[in-house]
Amino acid sequence: MDGRRGLCAGRVVVVTGAGRGLGRAHARAFAAEGARVVVNDLGVGLDGAPDADSPAVRVVAEIRAAGGEAVAHGGDVATNEGAASLVRTAVETYGGLDTLVGNAGFLRDRMLVNLAEDDWDAVIRVHLKGHFLPLKHAAGYWRAEAKAGRTPVARVVHTSSGAGLLGSVGQGNYSAAKAGILGLTLVAAAELGRYGVQVNAIAPVARTRMTEAVFAETMAVPEGPGSAFDAMAPENVSPVVVWLGSAACSGVSGRVFEVEGGRVTVMEGWRRGPGAERGGRWGVREVGETMLKLVARAEPPGAVYGA
Incomplete structure (x- = not known):
């Protein structure tokens, strides 16, 4: 890994939920392009229960072993203090913050008639609040920089889902949270552009702990001759995220991109x-x-x- 001339050389990037799956792939891809990465992961199970190991520390070790720069952050970004400390970690460790990637989340799937209030609240909290609070604190930092005459070239990439775009049976809480992230993205793009911030969202389709049950029949890894491309690998999504998190995407804001395998699509959303x-x-x-x-x-x- 030699990112000295990479697309994100010198940029400071925060990735939430980066201990596994998509977040891990994003963190490694940013580091490979020269970014200094804050790897956030609370280290919880798929249902939000505490996990004994520390996936963020493992990802940092992987990045450093490949010659990159990274630091772990284990705070809960769905709390005000956790989100504030995330931004502080970037600024105090690397001297600033350029890109925020919101990716943290978990599932508690139920049909609506069986969906408990606690399961609704927990998923909305981690996905939607867990996107809002890091955005709020990062935006505060970028606004202060702009007012001090140091207008940033800042980027935010949020993680929505096809469930947020179209809905998903048995995932009313998850679909509502992911749809909320889309609305948050549009508002943030409109409000923060004056401070040098571009905000976009992705709706990824990839193999992760959260999707393995949903896509169980279509997620087999290809085998045999000519099957080198695994269309469901999380790493397929990361190039889009890295580009959106770089200075190269100037002028692209308030957009939603569906990313699946080797295909990327601009989603056009609600129109009259x-x-x-x-x-x-x-x-x-x-x-x-x-x-x-x-x-x-x-x-x-x-x-x-x-x-």
């Missing part, structure tokens, strides 16, 4: 479709007849995962 204007208040029956006609002219919604 067919409409009708009456010039006054609708009657109930009249508006109903009009809405049926509008729905007939509109594009059908995408299929919900698992439906």
Whole structure:
């Protein structure tokens, strides 16, 4: 690993949830491109329960063994102090912060009628609050830098999901959290551009602990001649994240990219479709007849995962 001339040479990058899966792949990819990386992972199980080992420390060791620079952070980024200490770690260790990648999360899947309030709260907390609080503290740092005349070339990459874009049966809490991350991304892009910050999101499809049950039938690693490309490897997503986290993506903000295997797609989200204007208040029956006609002219919604 010699990132002295890499795309992110000299940049300081924070990756949350970077102990395994996608986060680990991102952290290693940033380091390979010359970034100094803060590897955050609370070290919990798939359901949020404490884990005895420290995956963040292991990833840091991997990066350093390859000649890169990294430091571990084990704080809970869904708490105000944990998120604040994450930004402090970057600034105090490496002298600044250039890129924030939000990736932390876990699952507690249930059908809606069986979904407990605690399971709703826990998933919303880790995914949505765990994206908001690091963003808030990073944005505060970047705003202060801009006001001091040191306008940053800052980047934020959030992690949503196809579940947030289309919904996913049995994942009402996860789908709501991931959809919320998309809304947060759009607002942040609009608010923070004046401070030199670009904010985008990805909707990745890859093999991780969180997706292995969902994609069990389609996630087999290819075998045999001509099968070197593993379409479900987390490492396939990281080039997109690294580019979005670099200075090279100037002018790209407020966008959502779906990334799967060797394919990347710009997702276009909610846009106004067919409409009708009456010039006054609708009657109930009249508006109903009009809405049926509008729905007939509109594009059908995408299929919900698992439906």
